[in-house]
Amino acid sequence: MKKGNLLLAMCFLAVSSWTFGQDYAFKVLANKGSNEVKSGDGWLAVKTGTSLKTGDELKISENAYLGLVHSSGKPIEIKQAGSYKVADLAAKVSGGTSVLNKYTDFILSSNSAEAKKNRLSATGAVHRGGPEDITVFLPENQYSSIYNNTVIINWDAKGTGPYVVTLKNMFEDELLKAETPEKSLQVNLSEPKFANEAAILVEVKSKVDGKSKSEQHLIKKLAPAEQERVKKALGEITSQVSEESALDNLILAGFYEQNKLFIDAITAYEKAIKMSPDVPSYKEAYDEFLLRNKIKLEKR
Amino acid sequence: MKNIWLQSLAITLFVFLTLWGASNITDFKLFSAFDPISQALSDFELTDYAFSNLRHDPLVDQRIILVNFGDLPRREVAQQLQIISQYKPRVIGIDGYYNCEGGLRDTVNCPQLIDTLGNLMLANAIEQAGNVVLVSKLLQSDSASNAEAIDLYDSIEYSDPIFSDHARNAYANLVTGAVYQEDVKLCRSFIPKYTVRGKDEYAFAVQICMLYDSAKTKKFLARNKEEEVINYHGNVEIQDIRLKNLKRKSTTTTNYPIMFYAIDANQLMNGEVLPEMFKDNIVIVGFLGAYFGDATWIDKYFTPLNKKVAGRANPDMFGLVVHANIVAMILNEDYVSELAEWEKYVIGFLVCFFTVVLFIEIDLKLPAWFDALSVLIQLAQILLISGLVVYTYAGYSFKLDLALTLGVAALVGPCYDIYKSVQNELIRRFTKPKSGVLTNN
Numbered sequence: 001m002k003k004g005n006l007l008l009a010m011c012f013l014a015v016s017s018w019t020f021g022q023d024y025a026f027k028v029l030a031n032k033g034s035n036e037v038k039s040g041d042g043w044l045a046v047k048t049g050t051s052l053k054t055g056d057e058l059k060i061s062e063n064a065y066l067g068l069v070h071s072s073g074k075p076i077e078i079k080q081a082g083s084y085k086v087a088d089l090a091a092k093v094s095g096g097t098s099v100l101n102k103y104t105d106f107i108l109s110s111n112s113a114e115a116k117k118n119r120l121s122a123t124g125a126v127h128r129g130g131p132e133d134i135t136v137f138l139p140e141n142q143y144s145s146i147y148n149n150t151v152i153i154n155w156d157a158k159g160t161g162p163y164v165v166t167l168k169n170m171f172e173d174e175l176l177k178a179e180t181p182e183k184s185l186q187v188n189l190s191e192p193k194f195a196n197e198a199a200i201l202v203e204v205k206s207k208v209d210g211k212s213k214s215e216q217h218l219i220k221k222l223a224p225a226e227q228e229r230v231k232k233a234l235g236e237i238t239s240q241v242s243e244e245s246a247l248d249n250l251i252l253a254g255f256y257e258q259n260k261l262f263i264d265a266i267t268a269y270e271k272a273i274k275m276s277p278d279v280p281s282y283k284e285a286y287d288e289f290l291l292r293n294k295i296k297l298e299k300r
Numbered sequence: 301m302k303n304i305w306l307q308s309l310a311i312t313l314f315v316f317l318t319l320w321g322a323s324n325i326t327d328f329k330l331f332s333a334f335d336p337i338s339q340a341l342s343d344f345e346l347t348d349y350a351f352s353n354l355r356h357d358p359l360v361d362q363r364i365i366l367v368n369f370g371d372l373p374r375r376e377v378a379q380q381l382q383i384i385s386q387y388k389p390r391v392i393g394i395d396g397y398y399n400c401e402g403g404l405r406d407t408v409n410c411p412q413l414i415d416t417l418g419n420l421m422l423a424n425a426i427e428q429a430g431n432v433v434l435v436s437k438l439l440q441s442d443s444a445s446n447a448e449a450i451d452l453y454d455s456i457e458y459s460d461p462i463f464s465d466h467a468r469n470a471y472a473n474l475v476t477g478a479v480y481q482e483d484v485k486l487c488r489s490f491i492p493k494y495t496v497r498g499k500d501e502y503a504f505a506v507q508i509c510m511l512y513d514s515a516k517t518k519k520f521l522a523r524n525k526e527e528e529v530i531n532y533h534g535n536v537e538i539q540d541i542r543l544k545n546l547k548r549k550s551t552t553t554t555n556y557p558i559m560f561y562a563i564d565a566n567q568l569m570n571g572e573v574l575p576e577m578f579k580d581n582i583v584i585v586g587f588l589g590a591y592f593g594d595a596t597w598i599d600k601y602f603t604p605l606n607k608k609v610a611g612r613a614n615p616d617m618f619g620l621v622v623h624a625n626i627v628a629m630i631l632n633e634d635y636v637s638e639l640a641e642w643e644k645y646v647i648g649f650l651v652c653f654f655t656v657v658l659f660i661e662i663d664l665k666l667p668a669w670f671d672a673l674s675v676l677i678q679l680a681q682i683l684l685i686s687g688l689v690v691y692t693y694a695g696y697s698f699k700l701d702l703a704l705t706l707g708v709a710a711l712v713g714p715c716y717d718i719y720k721s722v723q724n725e726l727i728r729r730f731t732k733p734k735s736g737v738l739t740n741n
Binding site for chain 1: 542558
């Protein structure tokens, strides 16, 4: 009898130590969105890896996700916004379904909901607008070469100015920092501070909101051999083109575009528009050029 | 009775001969009219039903932590690594290449070279961590490629030496039918070990496991299988669904819930994680979309967990999660067993042989019922075999590949009829009628 009691006590101890050993109901596996947990008095932001106790509460925000693992190792996912009690979630963690039950469910479900679907849920269009608040109209890095020394940097911004334009070298040393209320800045690369730089990084920031900034863009001076090649090709048309009229600049823009010198083409288009502000064709040609080369995205 | 066994053997051989002939004829694509169907079903396996819908609910593997590097530049990945390293994980895997693809080392084709400081930061972070496994890529050299060698990889592409010199390198190639990286990728299996020019190279997941638990990994490698089926258990699928009416609908690509810890690109840097979860565990850094919920198809695979087992569907799993599933499989010693090639033939032969014996018996004793009974037997066999294949996979992780047996079960009825007709015709032609036989009477 004594032996039996001892065995019973040992079993009780083992079970209770296992039960109390699980000092959490869930752990957070993955978290998306601004979800909160109430543990004790205050609400705290949910962190991945956090242990949730039975008495805790959860607040799931809109378009959020919370992946949890129960102390038994079973996962549970919350995708709907709202408040949840951890104890209620723990009660939902079932003992699992047998293969046979799953098979029955599968057979019964396969010809019901699957076949009845709305057929117009998808559209042939997209929501546009990049994550950057400021979009600089400079080409992608692989087309960032420049032949001339004049760069006209234009940008579009969600907020208002003033803006800070920063030009850096490859080692992140600042070469130029200019402040402007406009959405455009002209830079002369023949200035001594740019003389020894083959590649320059450009970034535009809002002065008011430091977080509002553009992607970093590259401006790359042509290598001497390439410079010579372009100079020779350009020489063939400069005898007829003098860069003095708007039309001449339009022709030059075409030449630069053909040679993938998009930054020079931008400068030429800008000059053409400046020379003939009343002629809408130059502006239209410029817009088409920007869209054609994906420097500017079409607004939908 | 002896005659029945011989007859059965002859018909069984005829069934196999017909199956072999049919298989060769379809290789010539003579039945091009059926191409759409065969194309749609070419990737389908019966066991996909088991994976997709019927397996036991998996338990989360809390030893594996996936960290998304999204679109972060190298310098920020370096920061991620520094943070992770402080938390003392046992192994860190990086599922990203840090070189110039194709060896095109100019800033036009390889703009990542421009950020020299970022590159140095990353190299330093890898060196300081000291326990990093970096992915490499099995490739064909030009000569092997020109010779149109199939599945022969005699070259390997590593990340740049400033990174790879301070890490263990292991190939991330997975077995798919894809011709190039952006192609449609269906992954069921992987190759644990590959010898490139005399040097053994390990798969990414195998190398991670080797650093985490060498005993279990050696046990896995001792199976000595050239190709291993991945025993998928779960996914990491976080969606970005803003329309409320869609939230109530099933929009996921798999039926399986989250299986591993997952941390988004910015969460680590913002301190939105608890450091304790990393200690002595496995961290694999890779791509889970630009952010959690990104609907990108970059590095996304079709796996047998996909709800749609055949036809067009959305890919369901990031490559990073495929590697994590392999790691979990090795550490849990939860492998998929398969039939040997000869076993498939023996089972197919025996099923065919005894079906023919049964048919002969029915033909002799119940000739009027032969047609109806033979069709019913064939249908029952096909259903039974299909059910058995699915059940053994779902319940016992045993891949009972009985495609050959299914083939012979489908052909045995028609072949029996053809054989008997030909046999009867030959007997009729080469046997003299009773009236033509001279007798002494």
